[in-house]
Amino acid sequence: MAGKGTGRDKGRNRDGGRRGTAEPVTGQVGGGLAELSPDRERARAWTLLIDGAPQSHVDLDDPGHLDFAYQRRIGHLIDLAAPARQPLNVVHLGGGALTLARYTAAARPRSAQQVVEVDAALVAFVREHLPLDPQARIRVRAVDARAGLAKVPDGWADLVIADVFSGARTPAHLTSAEFLDDVRRALSPTGWYVANLADGPPLAHLRAQVATAASRFERLALAADPVVWRGKRFGNAVLVASDQELPVAEFTRRVASDPHPGRVEHGRALTDFTGGAAPVSDASATASPPPPASVFR
Secondary structure (H helix, E strand, O other), rough: OOOOOEOOOOOOOOOOOOOOOOOOEEEEEEEEEEEEEEEEOOOOEEEEEEEEEEEEEEEEOOOOOOEEEEHHHHHHHHHHOOOOOOEEEEEEOOOOOOOOHHHHHHHHHHHOOEEEOOOOOHHHHHHHHHOOOOOOOOEEEOOHHHHHOOOOOOOOOOEEEEEOEEEEOHHHHHOOOHHHHHHHHHHEEEEEEEEEEEOOOOOHHHHHHHHHHOOOOOOOEEEOOOHHOOOOEEEEEEEEEEOOOHHHHHHHEEEEHOOOOEEEEEEHHHHHHHHHOOOOOOOOOOOOOOHHHHOOO
């Protein structure tokens, strides 16, 4: 399941009016009550909510439109991972409404993508109401993220994107160094690991996740809202990790110029941010902290 949606960028139509007369669609899925709420400002766009918490936004007419700030940041990394339009092999851990898989298929035709989403009922609900482009090479597996990752061939993936939330929390077994060992196994030598992380004051979970990634990868960068960096608010942070040089300057520029601007840290500043936090192991792992109820208001 995709993570909670913060930093939505909404705008009126040029004529000032609202578009579409669609009504919300609901269904019971493994994670709770799923609802597809129509976007009144985009004709065939929908927001997926689970038990009232926003998860994903999809525009069927324009899959290149990313409504949530954290998804735009991941979109920047998809764009920067290779020359424009070059196909990639991508593993998505967490499916939600398949927003990022649709984005990749539109931006990089002929990409081969595997989506691992444990909630089979959610997959069926999304596919029924938000059908995939039949030309997109997207395979969806309804299994646990770590079990699905284990089936990815060694060195197959150019990108592994982790956006897994259960009850608005990342499960503990997807936060450990052992989990990242399997991510590394699935990645090509030049591949990138990208993760949507969520935390709030005092940012202990985020610091530990950065330390854990640093124990397994040579290069890291982290993008987040300034208020999240300062430990003032619960929110999303997007981590990218690789053993190769990352396009930090261009990623920083894109994140800073976003309609919902963020800040990117890397190198010594990111090491200092961890404050000496220890890497997480399977034995010590815990789920990410629950967001305060006010986040979804």
